[in-house]
Amino acid sequence: MGNSYPDRTNARGVWKLSDITKNKLTQGTFPKGAGRGFSAGDNNSPNVQIDTISIKTTGNATDFGDLSQNPQGSVWSVHGSDTRCIFGGATPVATVIQYIVPTSQGNSADFGDLSVARQSIGGGSNKTRSVNYGGQTPGKGNVIDFMQIQTLGNATDFGDATQQGRQPAGNCNRRRAFLVGGDDGPAPASGTNRIEFVEISTTGNGIDFGDLHATVVSCPQGVGSSTRALQGGGGQSSGLLTRINSFQYDSQGDATDFGDLTVARRLMGAVSDGQRGVWMGGAGSPADVNTIDFVEIASAGNATDFGDCTQAQQSPQSGGDALQGLDEFFPRAPELYSPTGRPLRFGAAGVGDLAMFNNAAALETLQISTLGSAVNFGTLSAAGNGTGMSSNTRAVYHFGSVNNSTIEYVEFQSKGNGADFGDVTVNRQNLGGVASHVRGVLLGGEEPAASDTMDYITIATIGDATDFGNLTVARGNTAGLGNNTRGVCVGGYASPAYSNVMDYITIASAGNATDFGNLLATKALSADGTGGSSTTRGIIYGGYAGSAGNVIEYITFANTGNSTDFGDATANIQSGGASGNGVRGLYAGGTGGSNVKRIDYITIATTGNAADFGDLTTENQSINGTSNCHGGLS
Numbered sequence: 001m002g003n004s005y006p007d008r009t010n011a012r013g014v015w016k017l018s019d020i021t022k023n024k025l026t027q028g029t030f031p032k033g034a035g036r037g038f039s040a041g042d043n044n045s046p047n048v049q050i051d052t053i054s055i056k057t058t059g060n061a062t063d064f065g066d067l068s069q070n071p072q073g074s075v076w077s078v079h080g081s082d083t084r085c086i087f088g089g090a091t092p093v094a095t096v097i098q099y100i101v102p103t104s105q106g107n108s109a110d111f112g113d114l115s116v117a118r119q120s121i122g123g124g125s126n127k128t129r130s131v132n133y134g135g136q137t138p139g140k141g142n143v144i145d146f147m148q149i150q151t152l153g154n155a156t157d158f159g160d161a162t163q164q165g166r167q168p169a170g171n172c173n174r175r176r177a178f179l180v181g182g183d184d185g186p187a188p189a190s191g192t193n194r195i196e197f198v199e200i201s202t203t204g205n206g207i208d209f210g211d212l213h214a215t216v217v218s219c220p221q222g223v224g225s226s227t228r229a230l231q232g233g234g235g236q237s238s239g240l241l242t243r244i245n246s247f248q249y250d251s252q253g254d255a256t257d258f259g260d261l262t263v264a265r266r267l268m269g270a271v272s273d274g275q276r277g278v279w280m281g282g283a284g285s286p287a288d289v290n291t292i293d294f295v296e297i298a299s300a301g302n303a304t305d306f307g308d309c310t311q312a313q314q315s316p317q318s319g320g321d322a323l324q325g326l327d328e329f330f331p332r333a334p335e336l337y338s339p340t341g342r343p344l345r346f347g348a349a350g351v352g353d354l355a356m357f358n359n360a361a362a363l364e365t366l367q368i369s370t371l372g373s374a375v376n377f378g379t380l381s382a383a384g385n386g387t388g389m390s391s392n393t394r395a396v397y398h399f400g401s402v403n404n405s406t407i408e409y410v411e412f413q414s415k416g417n418g419a420d421f422g423d424v425t426v427n428r429q430n431l432g433g434v435a436s437h438v439r440g441v442l443l444g445g446e447e448p449a450a451s452d453t454m455d456y457i458t459i460a461t462i463g464d465a466t467d468f469g470n471l472t473v474a475r476g477n478t479a480g481l482g483n484n485t486r487g488v489c490v491g492g493y494a495s496p497a498y499s500n501v502m503d504y505i506t507i508a509s510a511g512n513a514t515d516f517g518n519l520l521a522t523k524a525l526s527a528d529g530t531g532g533s534s535t536t537r538g539i540i541y542g543g544y545a546g547s548a549g550n551v552i553e554y555i556t557f558a559n560t561g562n563s564t565d566f567g568d569a570t571a572n573i574q575s576g577g578a579s580g581n582g583v584r585g586l587y588a589g590g591t592g593g594s595n596v597k598r599i600d601y602i603t604i605a606t607t608g609n610a611a612d613f614g615d616l617t618t619e620n621q622s623i624n625g626t627s628n629c630h631g632g633l634s
Contacts, residue, residue, distance in 0.1 A: 035322025037271030124172020191218030223277030352629030389440030533631030577623030
């Protein structure tokens with residue numbers, strides 16, 4: 001992508017004031033200065049000194065100021081923004097929260113109080129919210145609470161960790177805060193290898209992510225970039241560790257080995273600026289150390305000497321002005337850009353050009369406004385005959401199985417694998433789905449008998465589905481069409497007959513469906529048709545009624561009534577997936593006697609036959625489609 005102004009990878013050109021404002025607020029390519037890291041207090045009373053380093057350089061730490069209260073062994077890291085660095089908890093357990101301004105050398109000031117007095121807390125923050133995860137209360141705790149970083153005040157309850165623990169590593173990116181490893185008791189032998197997380201913008205209980213590379217790890221400390229988390233050191237029953245673990249924030253699973261620290265230790269300070277991770281001090285054997293070492297986060301390998309702390313220390317509180325959750329810039333894949341070359345404004349309704357299809361367990365993407373074939377995005381944990389729903393930031397997929405209730409999700413802006421969302425109210429397969437930019441509704445299906453069940457989720461909030469109401473007729477193999485207000489469930493099959501029924505719901509209001517009209521012919525769709533619509537018109541593509549069909553039909557959402565002929569598909573097709581951007585509809589994969597990988601497209605506002613767009617990576621049926629700008633998002 002060419003620019004008339006510089007970005008972080010191109011120092012040439014001239015910045016305009018409008019470009020600077022736009023990039024700071026939305027695009028995130030305006031350069032930032034070198035980050036400052038802080039390590040405050042430690043386990044040696046009455047030490048309250050705050051050490052500081054420049055993360056991008058090397059050298060010894062210098063004095064910044066003093067804390068108002070010594071945390072005395074209360075490990076805490078990865079909390080704050082680029083304008084405030086926050087410290088919390090103390091020994092003996094306390095509710096104290098204090099902060100510093102990184103650009104103003106001096107002592108800390110009072111922020112407010114934790115919701116529960118405790119110490120040794122994990123978690124992390126993005127630019128707006130700090131999530132404080134677990135801790136010692138004085139027993140092992142499972143408390144999660146949060147603060148708004150720019151507003152002084154007390155922390156508020158967020159939810160509960162999956163189990164009790166203390167002294168974990170804190171990790172975060174802009175979306176997720178993590179609790180990693182830690183102690184379940186007073187000794188290294190009682191450590192844990194768990195990794196769990198919460199979505200920072202929501203509230204709720206912790207979610208299992210995976211396990212550390214080591215079987216038992218007490219008191220590691222975490223650094224990271226916007227995509228990768230590292231945890232250095234810790235202890236086992238056999239002694240202290242040099243190991244550095246690594247995992248990707250957006251791909252649930254176990255950590256892998258990254259390299260080793262220069263000195264085996266635990267209970268360090270940990271700071272990072274998105275490119276470099278630095279560990280400061282720590283409890284070594286037989287004594288505390290003043291070691292500072294670092295790694296380049298993007299590449300695996302052993303740590304390198306950085307310099308020395310002002311004194312040997314263990315259990316300091318740490319943070320910085322450029323933590324992994326704070327950096328607005330992140331590389332986007334080419335298909336996430338608009339045709340003008342500018343990054344799409346994720347989060348704004350009606351803006352977007354990305355189609356996503358789940359092809360078996362694989363997720364594939366493409367740019368809707370162009371022609372071409374799909375590329376790999378990531379994977380879901382299983383395949384099935386389910387459905388897809390989406391907002392302009394998140395795609396959600398139900399596997400579609402009478403033996404699996406799982407719903408998973410991915411974020412459009414960050415390539416990676418699916419993560420657990422929650423469960424449907426009733427296990428079923430061969431169902432349709434429809435979504436607004438807020439809510440997704442799952443329509444009918446088979447349990448294995450035909451079902452009239454509808455349940456819904458709030459797309460931005462992880463959790464189980466809730467009962468919505470019932471269809472007018474129980475059936476499976478349905479498709480869903482919709483705009484931001486109305487969802488329509490189309491066709492289906494209820495043994496021994498195919499259905500021509502269309503019924504509709506108001507997506508924002510739970511309740512039973514109402515008759516909309518009839519299809520031109522009775523048929524099963526076996527496809528998610530959510531993407532094949534604009535704000536005014538929904539498209540019904542192909543289908544099965546004893547043999548595959550090439551008929552394309554359409555409805556007008558505002559007017560109930562029967563469907564109207566639109567044109568013909570490029571071939572007889574059923575069980576494909578649909579996506580679109582409100583202007584163009586895409587129909588991918590399916591079967592017409594044998595599986596295909598072809599992608600067709602139409603212009604939704606006109607009528608006429610479909611044309612060839614490109615291909616999926618492999619032939620398949622039971623495809624589900626989503627997009628970050630379908631008819632339900634405007």
